[in-house]
Amino acid sequence: MLTLAAWLKQAQQQFAVLSQTPDIDARLCLCHVLQVSNSYLYSYPERQLTASELSLLDDIVSKRLQGQPLAYLFGYWHFFDLRLAVSPSTLIPRPDTEILVEQALSLMLPRQAKVLDLGTGTGAIALALAHNRPDWQLTAVDYIADAVALAEHNRSALKLDNCRVLQSNWFSELGGQRFDLIVSNPPYIDPIDPHLAALTFEPLSALTAADQGLADIKHIVSIAGRYLNPDGWLWLEHGYDQADAVRLLLQQAGFDQVCSKRDYGDNWRISGGYWRG
Structure with a gap:
């Protein structure tokens, strides 16, 4: 099992090949899968990810590394403090x-x-x-x-x-x-x-x-x-x-x-x- 901190470090390295903001991208993925705020990631870095959470994250990372935008993978994006559904x-x-x-x-x-x-x-x-x-x-x-x-x-x-x-x-x-x-x-x-x-x-x-x-x-x-x-x-x-x-x-x-x-x-x-x- 991976902790949040360990997964973030791993994901940042993977996203660095295609993103100018690998840290932000990795945190967005965790917040999406765990349904938590960014502050939660700072508060509980040693929290362990479950097998099902890791499976969901692996799927998102794989598709992201193929170039798919996170917004389409999540199904929503934020704009001017509003959460908006998005689609291709x-x-x-x-x-x-x-x-x-x-x-x-x-x-x-x-x-x-x-x-x-x-x-x-x-x-x-x-x-x-x-x-x-x-x-x-x-x-x-x-x-x-x-x-x-x-x-x-x-x-x-x-x-x-x-x-x-x-x-x-x-x-x-x-x-x-x-x-x-x-x-x-x-x-x-x-x-x-x-x-x-x-x-x-x-x-x-x-x-x-x-x-x-x-x-x-x-x-x-x-x-x-x-x-x-x-x-x-x-x-x-x-x-x-x-x-x-x-x-x-x-x-x-x-x-x-x-x-x-x-x-x-x-x-x-x-x-x-x-x-x-």
């Missing part, structure tokens, strides 16, 4: 996307603002906003039926009644509705980008876009003004090297106060602008 039909919520949520929460919007999240996936952005702003009314849309079902599952599990989830190809099912804020984390990776090799388990449709990754961003920017109230905002996540191009698109579409914000890795990650109407 959607992207795994990433910490850098929390920058988009933080920016949205910092805006001076009406108390009962209407907010649209385009390409919602798991619902991460919309549900984080709905959770932190109970008076806001969120609309979350996605083109993929499985993603819509997953986002609705997460919405229901979190009991966020100020959010609705719809199937829509970007704006196609929104009619004449208008919003005070539109946010989106659309596909923005160039299909020939070598970084895609590390993302083989996530759906390409949620990752890549034509025109050097800018096709969907161009579409959203060109149409967003029709769905924004006067004094509304549009904020988009994009690639680390796309900020200049996205700011230019926003300016050409008539947005003011156009700017970009950096992510936790100090890369330009989101850009947005103000719509006078």
Whole structure:
């Protein structure tokens, strides 16, 4: 039998071949299997693992070493203090996307603002906003039926009644509705980008876009003004090297106060602008 401390040391060495955070990955695995908090691992390092626990951990480690993301192996991931169910039909919520949520929460919007999240996936952005702003009314849309079902599952599990989830190809099912804020984390990776090799388990449709990754961003920017109230905002996540191009698109579409914000890795990650109407 292995103690928690011994298993952690072993797993960290195994994960080091494919992860920049092997210690975190190993601790997440233990917390998942034991259904405990990280503090428990520090408090009881000499606690011995049972045979069934070791079997579950061995299975997770084996699949992780084949490249499968922990989020898919667990069936859930955390985003902005929310636990969200995930599946291979959607992207795994990433910490850098929390920058988009933080920016949205910092805006001076009406108390009962209407907010649209385009390409919602798991619902991460919309549900984080709905959770932190109970008076806001969120609309979350996605083109993929499985993603819509997953986002609705997460919405229901979190009991966020100020959010609705719809199937829509970007704006196609929104009619004449208008919003005070539109946010989106659309596909923005160039299909020939070598970084895609590390993302083989996530759906390409949620990752890549034509025109050097800018096709969907161009579409959203060109149409967003029709769905924004006067004094509304549009904020988009994009690639680390796309900020200049996205700011230019926003300016050409008539947005003011156009700017970009950096992510936790100090890369330009989101850009947005103000719509006078």
